Amino acid sequence: MTLTExxxxxxxxxxxxxxxxxxxxxxxxxxxxxxxxxxxxxETKRIWWRVIEPLAAAGFExxxxxxxxxxDSEIGPDGYHDVAAHSLDMHDLVRGLGHERVxxxxxxxxxxxxxxxxxxFPDLVQRMVLFNCPLPYDRxxxxxxxxxxxxxxxxxxxxxxxxxxxxxxxxxxxxKRCRYIAxxxxxxxxxxxxxxxxxxxxxxxxxxxxxxxxxxxxxDAAKLRASFGPYESVFSASARSAPTRLTRxxxxxxxxxxxxxxxxxxxxxxxxxxxxxxxxxxxxxxRDCGHFVPWEAPHVVVSAARLLCRDLLxxxxxxxxx
Numbered sequence: 001m002t003l004t005e006x007x008x009x010x011x012x013x014x015x016x017x018x019x020x021x022x023x024x025x026x027x028x029x030x031x032x033x034x035x036x037x038x039x040x041x042x043e044t045k046r047i048w049w050r051v052i053e054p055l056a057a058a059g060f061e062x063x064x065x066x067x068x069x070x071x072d073s074e075i076g077p078d079g080y081h082d083v084a085a086h087s088l089d090m091h092d093l094v095r096g097l098g099h100e101r102v103x104x105x106x107x108x109x110x111x112x113x114x115x116x117x118x119x120x121f122p123d124l125v126q127r128m129v130l131f132n133c134p135l136p137y138d139r140x141x142x143x144x145x146x147x148x149x150x151x152x153x154x155x156x157x158x159x160x161x162x163x164x165x166x167x168x169x170x171x172x173x174x175x176k177r178c179r180y181i182a183x184x185x186x187x188x189x190x191x192x193x194x195x196x197x198x199x200x201x202x203x204x205x206x207x208x209x210x211x212x213x214x215x216x217x218x219x220d221a222a223k224l225r226a227s228f229g230p231y232e233s234v235f236s237a238s239a240r241s242a243p244t245r246l247t248r249x250x251x252x253x254x255x256x257x258x259x260x261x262x263x264x265x266x267x268x269x270x271x272x273x274x275x276x277x278x279x280x281x282x283x284x285x286x287r288d289c290g291h292f293v294p295w296e297a298p299h300v301v302v303s304a305a306r307l308l309c310r311d312l313l314x315x316x317x318x319x320x321x322x
Contacts, residue, residue: 005049005050005210006049006209006210006213008046008213008216010049011026011028011049011052011064012026012027013025013026013072014026014027016065016092016093016096016097018089018092018093018096019076019088019089019092020077020078021068021073021074021075021076021077022072022073022074023065023066023068023073023074023089023093024045024065024066024071024072024073025045025063025064025065025066025093026045026048026052026062026063026064026065027061027062027063027064027097028052028053028055028056028061028062029055029056029057029059029060029061029062030061031061032056032059032060032061032062033059033060033061033103033309033312033313034060034061034063034094034097034099034101034102034103035055035060035061035062035063035102035103035104035105035305035309036063036065036090036093036094036102036103036104036105037051037052037055037062037063037064037104037105037106037110037294038065038067038086038090038104038105038106038109038110038113038114039064039066039067039070039106039108039109039110040106040107040108040109040110040111040133041108041109041227041230042181042184042214042215042218042227043070043108043214043292044066044070044071044072044214044217045064045065045066045071045072046071046213046214046217047214047292047294047295048062048064048294049295050294050295050298051294051298051301051302052064054298054299054302055301055302055305058302058305058306058313059313060103060305060309060313063093063094063097063102065089065090065093066217067081067086067089067109067110067113068081068085068086068089068226069081069223069226069227069229070217070223070226070227071217071223072217075222075223075226076226078241080229080239080240080241081226081227081228081229081230081233081239082229082230082232082233082239082240082241082242082244083109083112083113083116083230083233083244083246084116084120084240084241084242084243084244084245085241085242086109086113086230087113087116087117087120087245088120088241090113090117091117091120091121091124094124095124100123100124101123101124101125101126102124102125102126103125103126103127103128103129103305103308103309103312104117104118104125104127104128104129105128105129105130105294105301105305106128106129106130106131106133107130107131107132107133107291107292107293107294108132108133108291109133109230110133111130111131111132111133111134111135112133112134112244112246114128114130115128115130115135115136115245115246115249116244116245116246118249118251118252119245119246119247119249120245122251122252125252126252126312127252127253127254127255127308127309128252128253128254128255128277129254129255129257129301129304129305129308130254130255130256130257130273130277131256131257131258131259131293131301132257132258132259132262132265132269132290132291132293133265133269134246134265135246135266135269135272135273135276136246136247136248136276137272138248138275141275142272142275145266145268145271145272146266146267146268147266147268147272148266149263149264149265149266149267150263150264150267153188153263153264156184156188157231160228160231160232161228161231161232161234161235162232162235164225164228164229164231164232165225167228168221168224168225168228171221171224172221174219177215177218177219177221177224178207178212178215178216178218178219179207181214181215181218181224182207182211182212182215185210185211185214185215185292186207186211188263188264189261189263189290190262190263190264190290190291190292191261191290191291191292191296192259192261192288192289192290192296193261195289195290195292195295195296196208196210196211196214196292196295197210198210214295248275248276248277248278249276249277250277250278250279251279252277252279253277253279253280253281253308254273254277254279254280254281255280255281255282255284255304255305255307255308256270256273256274256277256280256281256282256283256284257282257283257284257286257293257297257300257301257304258270258273258283258284258285258286259286259289259290259291259292259293259296259297260285260286260287260289261288261289261290262290262291263290263291264291265291269283270282270283270285271283281307281308284300284304286300
């Protein structure tokens, strides 16, 4: 790790107001192949800090937003923070930047958003790189697979989905909010052991500078509460702006990555993804990598995007309409 990697001001932040709120985003490599990178939870655009420069150098126009209610973006004015709302935001952002087609790279919550985007706007999403995220379930083809996360890893999901106000009330200080978010990078074993410990730091460090870097955007109480919205939408129809589109997609080519040290997604994520996306490359399993793939295995993400888009990256092929 270098200090640059945890510098919040490393990249210029731009604003988009297309859907009635400030959506913050990074945009590097303008003029390259449009690549939309969608973060998950508990993440912000910072989870992509290690891959933005090499992706831009590879020929991509790298578009990295904070979802509504996350990081530097404002809370959604309509009160919705579900997958459909995020998907519509992404569509508006990409079109607002002048792109007719885009490649998408996403994991965790970003995965369902990317899948919804591809089904809701089939002419927009050209290809996808997906890793460690929820996928649709089909009883007929997946009954023999391990499609659910370990029981001991689901407590946060249930609490954020069914008692978001109670949880937010308990996390009533910045220190408590920081410690709560920090657990997902450390003691909950979503990441590979030591992935968020800097060089020369003890693995017994309380909250490392790297973890603090990723947890800091969640210190705002209102935004932390808003970030529980996608979980609430699973349990309550009133929290959904529209039905989520999450089904098998035979049309979009998808490169599948799987950080196998993850302890929160389905153990057979790779096999499930291969059924959901018949036009897939991989799945490629990443050793010594957990849930936070762009941070834990940045070279793999960059290599995957280059492989998937090798024809688009040829000189003269980069175009928003191709």
